Amino acid sequence: MSIPSIVSLPYAYGAPECGGVIRQCPEDFIVDEISTIEPDGEGEHVLLQIRKRNSNTEWLAKQLARLASVAAKDVSYAGLKDRQAVTTQWFSVRLAGRDEPDWTILNNDNIEVIQVHRHRRKLRRGALKGNRFELLIRELSCDPAWLEARLENIKQQGVPNYFGEQRFGIEGSNLHQARAMFEGKRIKSRHQRSLYLSAARSQLFNHVLSLRVEQQCWNQAIAGDVMLLAGSNSYFVIDEVDNEIRQRVETFDIHPSGILWGRGRSESKNRAALFESELAEHFPLFCQGLEKAGLTQSRRALRVVPEKLEWTHQPEQKQLALRFELPAGAYATVVLRELVSW
Incomplete structure (x- = not known):
């Protein structure tokens, strides 16, 4: 089983035409927890x-x-x-x-x-609502018009809600450990087992999401989708997509979702189910391992919209400052990857 890097996953709006440097110093990446x-x-x-x-x-x-x-x-x-x-x-x-x-x-x-x-x-x-980010990209090289258009796209439509590279460890080490664990390696630490299970589950989710990004249906409802209510774990299944569903998706009241693998039968149907049904065939070790570990199926939104997104572009200093908020479980790096290669 190949383990693709987050960098190789498809982009929502095409590969970024900007280059830059992130995290040149810790102060370039400020995160404040929004607590409940x-x-x-x-x-x-x-x-x-x-x-x-x-x-x-x-x-x-x-x-x-x-x-x-x-x-x-x-x-x-x-x-x-x-x-x-x-x-x-x-x-x-x-x-x-x-x-x-x-x-x-x-x-x-x-x-x-x-x-x-x-x-x-x-x-x-x-137990948190989300996180507030203040980020600085240095040594930025790009066309200002392209950058403005890309930022507006992200502000209006969001980005694919991939699990970020932090989830998988350095060079995918958590995934390699998950595979070894599912093949019989004993992991004594409960915390480490949890990390490896989460990495495997996240890999399967990213795979399904990448297929929907490729077919340009990551940010829209399709027949048989399991729709998540915004800001909630509540969901419902749709047979077909009507005007009411389209409007609720466009206003971010509901989001199409992807499977977080575990025990139980997926509730997706029709076209939506086709994206998820191949996981057991292509990733049998991970799917069976997650089920044997006792995890139950769950859902995660396929898209995430940065709230309160603001930016300041300083071409002379070759810098871009970003400020936004993300819900719990979402990654700032999946927003950045749509903007800049680093």
């Missing part, structure tokens, strides 16, 4: 909002556990954030009767504790 939590002000958990620079989320969670003298499982966060970036996110630490440490001990050039609150509940994975 409201601190209770009391409880056995401590909520910490932390800004980190050039630091891994998992590494920082271990530092919190060490400082608080608790087990790693007592520290949680809503989602992983980029290492090569400046990111702000929330963590929770369960103290359960222990004395609260001086959290400012963590502060250094790369770590800043911004807020600390007591809370009754553990911070759960996925």
